[in-house]
Every structure is written in C-alpha cells, then in structure tokens.
Amino acid sequence: MSALPSTDPALSASATSARFDRGHTDDLMSFLAASPSPYHAVANAAARLEKAGFRQVAETDAWDGTTGGKYVTRGGAIVAWYVPEDAAPHTPFRIVGAHTDSPNLRVKPLPDMGSQGWRQVAVEIYGGPLLNSWLDRDLGLAGRLTLRDGSTRLVNVDRALLRVPQLAIHMDRSVHTDGLKLDKQKHMQPIWGLGDDVHEGDLIRFLEEEYGLDEGSVAGWDLMTHPVEAPSYLGRDKELVAGPRMDNLLSVHAGTAALAAVSATGGLPYIPVLAAFDHEENGSQSDTGADGPLLGGVLERSVFARGGSYEDKARAFAGTVCLSSDTGHAVHPNYAERHDPTHHPRAGGGPILKVNVNNRYATDGSGRAVFAAACEKAGVPFQSFVSNNSMPCGTTIGPITAARHGIRTVDIGVAILSMHSVRELCAADDPYLLANALVAFLEG
Numbered sequence: 001m002s003a004l005p006s007t008d009p010a011l012s013a014s015a016t017s018a019r020f021d022r023g024h025t026d027d028l029m030s031f032l033a034a035s036p037s038p039y040h041a042v043a044n045a046a047a048r049l050e051k052a053g054f055r056q057v058a059e060t061d062a063w064d065g066t067t068g069g070k071y072v073t074r075g076g077a078i079v080a081w082y083v084p085e086d087a088a089p090h091t092p093f094r095i096v097g098a099h100t101d102s103p104n105l106r107v108k109p110l111p112d113m114g115s116q117g118w119r120q121v122a123v124e125i126y127g128g129p130l131l132n133s134w135l136d137r138d139l140g141l142a143g144r145l146t147l148r149d150g151s152t153r154l155v156n157v158d159r160a161l162l163r164v165p166q167l168a169i170h171m172d173r174s175v176h177t178d179g180l181k182l183d184k185q186k187h188m189q190p191i192w193g194l195g196d197d198v199h200e201g202d203l204i205r206f207l208e209e210e211y212g213l214d215e216g217s218v219a220g221w222d223l224m225t226h227p228v229e230a231p232s233y234l235g236r237d238k239e240l241v242a243g244p245r246m247d248n249l250l251s252v253h254a255g256t257a258a259l260a261a262v263s264a265t266g267g268l269p270y271i272p273v274l275a276a277f278d279h280e281e282n283g284s285q286s287d288t289g290a291d292g293p294l295l296g297g298v299l300e301r302s303v304f305a306r307g308g309s310y311e312d313k314a315r316a317f318a319g320t321v322c323l324s325s326d327t328g329h330a331v332h333p334n335y336a337e338r339h340d341p342t343h344h345p346r347a348g349g350g351p352i353l354k355v356n357v358n359n360r361y362a363t364d365g366s367g368r369a370v371f372a373a374a375c376e377k378a379g380v381p382f383q384s385f386v387s388n389n390s391m392p393c394g395t396t397i398g399p400i401t402a403a404r405h406g407i408r409t410v411d412i413g414v415a416i417l418s419m420h421s422v423r424e425l426c427a428a429d430d431p432y433l434l435a436n437a438l439v440a441f442l443e444g
Contacts, residue, residue: 019436020257020432020435020439021432023432024254024432025241025429025431025432027257028254028431029231029232031044031249032243032244032245032246032249035100035249036140036142036156036158036244037143037222037224038075038077038100038101038278039154039222040142042075042100042276043154045080045252045253045276046071048256048257049260052069052259052263052264053068053069053263054068054069054070054071054080054260054263055068055069056070056072056073057070059072063305065083065305065306067084067087068082068263069081069082069263070083072294072298074294076101077100077275077276078274078275079273079274079275079276079294080256081093081273081274082268082272083271084266086267088306088312089306089309090303090311090312090316091269091270091271092317092319092320092321093270093273093299093317094270094321094441094442094444095272095275095295095320095321095322095401096254096272096273096274096275096325096438096442097275097276097277097295097322097323097324097325097397097409098252098274098277098324098325098326098397099251099252099276099277099278099280099290100249100277100278101126101248101279101280102127102245102248102249102281103130103281104127104129104224104226105123105139105164105224106126106223107121107122107143107221107223107224107225108123110122110200111203111223112199112201112202112203114196114198117194117196118191118193118194119194120189120191121162121189121203122189123188123189126224126281127281129420130420130421130422131187133422133423135164135165136164136166137227137422138161139160139162139225139227140159140161140162140225141157141207141226142155142157142158142226143221143222143223143224145207145218145223146220146221147218147219148217148218155210157207157210158226158228160228162190162225163190164189167187190225204218207223226244226245227244227422229244229423231243239348239427239429240427240428241425241426241427242423242424242425243423246414246426247419247420247424248280248326248327248413250327250414250416250426250434251325251326251327251413251414252276254325254435254438255325255438258272258274258435258441259274259442261439262439262443268442268443270442270444271302275290275294275295275298277289277292277295280326280396290400290401290404291400291404295401296404299313299316299317299320299405300313303316317406317407318406320407321367321370321409321410321441322401322402322407322408322410323409323410323412324362324398324410325412325413325438326396326397326398326411327413327415327416327424328352328354328385328413328415329385329415329416329419330416330417331345331346331415338391340387340389343384343385343386345383345385345415346415347415347416347426347427348427348430349381349383349415350375350380350382351380351433351434351437352383352384352385352413352415353382353384353385353411354386354396354412354413355368355385356387356393358393360395360399361395361398362396362398362399362401362410363398363409363412366408368410370408371410374441375437375440377440377443378437378440380436380440381433382412382437385415396411398411412434414430414431414434415430
C-alpha cells in the first residue's frame with residue numbers, strides 16, 4: 001500500500017480525517033521503547049495529550065462543564081475525552097478502548113534470593129507470556145516506587161541488568177524430542193549478579209541509589225522486567241516492525257494519536273474518548289481495569305458536569321459506541337492449519353474486525369457496520385478474524401465494556417505474529433492504518 005501524504009505523527013488532521021503515514025510507525029517505536037510499564041505508557045500518553053492542549057483533572061476535585069480536552073490518570077490507566085463547544089448533556093460518546101499492560105515477569109514482595117553463588121531476583125509470572133521467549137534475553141527493570149510520604153516515582157533501568165539463563169543442551173538432551181518444559185517457579189527466576197550472601201533489601205537499595213533516593217525511603221513497589229533491545233524495522237524492504245509490548249501499546253498509541261487529532265477539528269457530533277486500562281492480561285478486575293468503575297464514573301461525571309440528569313446520562317450511553325482495539329492473530333505461515341480456513345487476516349492488510357458468536361468478542365452485525373463506515377471514510381481496508389472452531393478463543397475488554405456499561409462495543413485491532421512473546425511482529429503500515437480508522441470513527 002502506498003504511503004499517505006506526510007504529516008506530523010502526533011497531531012495531524014484534515015477537514016475530514018487525520019491522515020497518518022509511516023511517521024506514525026516511527027513514533028510508535030519510540031512510544032514502545034519509552035513505555036516499559038503501564039505507568040510509563042500512561043505518562044507518555046498524557047504528555048502527548050498535554051501537547052495537544054488537554055489538561056489533567058483530578059478525580060478528587062469538583063468537575064466543571066467547560067469544553068476542551070481533559071484526562072484523568074489512575075495508576076496504569078488513563079481516560080481522556082474532548083468536549084466540543086456545542087456538546088449537550090445527552091451527547092453520546094465515541095470511545096476507543098485499549099489496555100496498557102503486557103505479559104511479563106514481575107518482582108515479588110521479597111525480591112532478594114540466590115543459589116549456588118548466583119544472586120537472583122524473585123519474580124512472579126504476570127498474564128500469559130510465552131516463557132521461552134524470555135530466556136537468554138538482556139532484561140531491564142521498570143515500574144513504580146511508592147515512597148514513605150505517599151508519593152510515587154517512575155523508574156526505568158533500561159540496560160542489561162537481569163537474565164533468565166536457559167539450561168545447556170548438554171544437560172537437557174531430551175529438549176529436541178520432548179520439547180522445552182519450563183517450570184514457572186523453578187526455571188524463570190533471573191540472575192543479576194554473583195555472591196553467596198543474599199541480603200534482604202538489596203534490590204530496592206540498588207534502585208534508591210540509582211535514583212538518588214534516601215536509603216529506606218521506598219515503602220512499596222510495582223516492578224517488572226522488560227527486554228532492553230530496541231524496537232526496529234525488519235525485512236528486505238523494512239515492511240515489518242519487531243518490538244515489545246505491541247499487545248497492546250500499539251492500540252494505546254494509535255488511540256492517543258487519534259484523539260489528539262480529532263481535538264483539532266470542529267463540529268464533532270460525539271464526545272471522543274480514549275480509555276486505556278490496566279490488568280487486561282489477568283482479567284480486568286481492578287480499580288484500573290475495564291471491569292472496574294473508572295470509565296463509567298468518568299463518563300457519568302462528564303454528563304453531570306455539563307448540567308445533565310440521569311435521563312441525559314441514559315440517553316448519552318444509549319447512543320455511545322466503543323471500539324475495543326487490541327492486537328489479533330495474523331495467519332502464521334508455519335501453522336496456517338491453526339487458523340479458520342476461510343478467514344486468514346494478513347499482515348499489511350489493514351485492521352481486523354474480531355467476531356465470536358459466543359461473545360468472547362463483542363462485535364455484532366450493527367457494530368460491523370459502524371467500523372466498516374469508519375474504514376470507508378478513512379480509505380482504509382479491513383479484514384475479518386474468527387477463530388478455528390477447534391481452537392479456544394481469547395477475549396478482550398470488549399465484552400466487559402459492553403456488559404458493564406450497556407454500551408455497544410466492537411472488537412477490532414491489528415494482526416500480529418508472536419503474540420505474548422517478549423518481542424512481537426507486525427506490518428509497518430498497519431499501525432497508521434489503524435490510527436486513520438480510529439480518527440474517522442471518533443469524528444463520527
């Protein structure tokens with residue numbers, strides 16, 4: 001597919017629809033590299049929205065009915081919205097939903113351990129990572145520290161600090177016949193140094209020193225490992241992108257860019273919203289997850305701040321549509337039989353519409369029509385994805401959003417390979433095609 005006219009990847013817009021090109025994909029790679037944790041992803045999305053004129057509002061403050069762009073953050077989640085000048089209290093919302101978390105290895109409350117002269121960090125498996133992809137990778141450490149005064153500090157040791165070493169073939173000859181078998185508890189604890197003496201508090205003292213904090217000032221932490229290898233273009237013609245956390249920061253980045261773009265246009269018939277949640281990979285049941293109260297509370301308060309009543313809220317929600325954007329499965333050239341024989345989404349073919357009649361995805365026929373109209377307006381091709389009937393189907397925040405808020409929801413995304421690997425793969429054009437479709441959707 002030929003590139004669209006060159007535009008600013010962060011803020012571009014035209015009278016009808018923002019037009020992103022390969023510059024958007026360049027910016028995506030920067031976003032991935034700078035967002036090793038959900039907390040960093042939220043901070044980076046907020047910075048982009050601030051540049052577009054949005055302002056942060058606190059959940060503890062009284063909200064007013066002023067127009068313009070606003071956002072709230074809570075831990076690893078962000079909800080942002082733009083109120084047009086002529087918006088009524090009952091004006092419906094157009095929502096792009098996504099999630100900020102990715103499967104990885106997360107540090108335990110007592111992280112310092114060791115054995116046989118090796119110093120190790122105790123980790124717990126978060127979500128459903130492909131464990132083998134974490135072996136023999138140079139890993140950094142990132143996340144959030146909570147200090148004794150209640151403040152938080154983002155940290156990112158973005159250098160080769162830890163490594164999960166694989167057992168040598170000489171000591172596991174059966175790996176070629178029986179396959180690699182990893183015990184999550186015994187085999188996935190990374191090493192980070194040498195020594196027989198393990199002292200409680202070593203890892204946190206190391207981070208305090210790294211960030212110039214007083215010893216003992218850290219009271220709590222939410223830390224996780226990440227690969228330090230940078231995202232990169234791949235292939236003969238650089239038509240592919242390889243990088244970490246595409247599931248689902250690719251959608252968070254596209255949704256942020258699309259919301260910033262539509263905020264620069266006038267006459268919007270809907271209130272455009274970005275809702276990027278945490279904890280999708282382990283069920284979404286948290287105060288920052290899609291099954292929590294964050295989105296509903298923000299939308300409701302927005303209605304009431306503009307002088308609306310319960311009736312106005314009911315009318316607004318009844319006319320609201322959400323696109324739940326998450327990565328999906330491109331047909332795998334080495335395992336094509338694992339896919340549905342009549343639905344083979346291809347990398348580079350545009351975003352995918354996800355369908356499952358058992359409601360693992362929220363898409364129905366009317367939702368398909370909404371997404372098809374947005375893609376047509378944006379000049380973007382789209383593809384359909386269904387699972388092979390013999391394969392269990394994954395799920396997203398889509399059905400949760402639909403059931404919790406009574407909002408019509410459509411599941412979409414970008415087709416990738418190596419989902420839940422430490423390093424995933426997509427076509428270089430698909431991220432900006434998704435962003436263009438999201439702009440058209442938000443514009444209505």
